[in-house]
Amino acid sequence: MRTLIAWLFGLVASSTLAADYPTTGMLYNQQEDSSLTYTCSLQQGQQRLRCEFIQTAVRKKAKAADLEKRLEEARKNYPDAVKEFSDPKECNMVGAWLGMATGQISIDAALIRNPSIATDAAKFKEGMIRLQEDAKANPSVLDTFRALASMCDHPTEENYLKITMAGHEKDLRTCQVSSNPFAQEFVWVSDFGNSGAWVVSSQPEGQCGVVQLSRFEKDQSDTSGLFWRYVARKAATNPSGTVLPGLSCSAVDQGEYVYDWKKSRSDHMQCEFIEFSPI
Structure with a gap:
């Protein structure tokens, strides 16, 4: 199973402790109207990072x-x-x-x-x-x-x-607002990109064998070295499977969604009505 995860990453997680890690902050989705607040702490002898998230999203009820x-x-x-x-x-x-x-x-x-x-x-x-x-x-x-x-x-x-x-x-004219908490654990991958990243530690789940590949990576444009970006991504390791009758696992969204600390969104969504949604 670990070999499969490593293949998906295209690299092997390092056991060496990262020089630093994200602690707390707020990030903004660059493709959609949503944000993440997070609080992170080192676990298990500082080899793993556990983060608690709250995702807040605003979306149109219909198209x-x-x-x-x-x-x-x-x-x-x-x-x-x-x-x-x-x-x-x-x-x-x-x-x-x-x-x-x-x-x-x-x-x-x-x-x-x-x-x-x-x-x-x-x-x-x-x-x-x-x-x-x-x-x-x-x-x-x-x-x-x-x-x-x-x-x-x-x-x-x-x-x-x-x-x-x-x-x-x-x-x-109705916008739905949702707020969802979730938690993830990360391991430090030193050879991810140019400067390493904290990558979600995940096992394949469900009929599609979905693996979480989200990561925290340091913002290289920030000279202080204090700020991080979160990149949400998942992959279906069994694309030939089916989620529901008529819905193939190959249809699972495997795109990357970037959450950035300095680029907030302010879209004109024309919301006349507001509904709170569980998802």
Whole structure:
């Protein structure tokens, strides 16, 4: 197994202690809108380096190219959806939601007529008032409600697809924020590049035999010698395998992603909505 790892690195890890190592800091992904904070300490008689990371990322919930796939899926679901929209009770509920959101129907009156609409009336009213305020500032937040109401009035395929398009339009303006902790252990590889690097100590995992090849390398442009870059990379040692039916291990992303200490990102992502995501 160690021979395989060495082959992937194209070198052999040295047992000699590095002159120094990364300790703590914050780095910025140069290809994507994400950052890493890290804290590292030497382990096992100063032969290994253990680092705790927190990765924070911001990404768009949807891309423009996703729409056709979503519409295709909606067309398949349309026959079953028609049955749901033929239920007067459900459609009355949609009408009540839209009426409250636009302020055309009193929230208190709607709750009296439809007590099942909320398990906690006070919290529901608080949330609906907030939705009313958002709708005044940005009427597009009600586009999905309007599309649902149109489907109730006229349950055509065209109106059903408008629900999907309204949801997609909102997702294009929605940014997802995630924060994920992870830990890695590194060994010093003296002949990596021109000045050596701390490289992740990893074993192949899963059906694809994925090996982590990420590394810390010193920023050679920094004359103080204090700053490090982190380069995230992985490799599939079994590219002929499959992750899931129809998904080959050869599709595993094996590109390099550079996190640099001095080059932060400030992209204009046009986020009207924010969602917190677990991944």
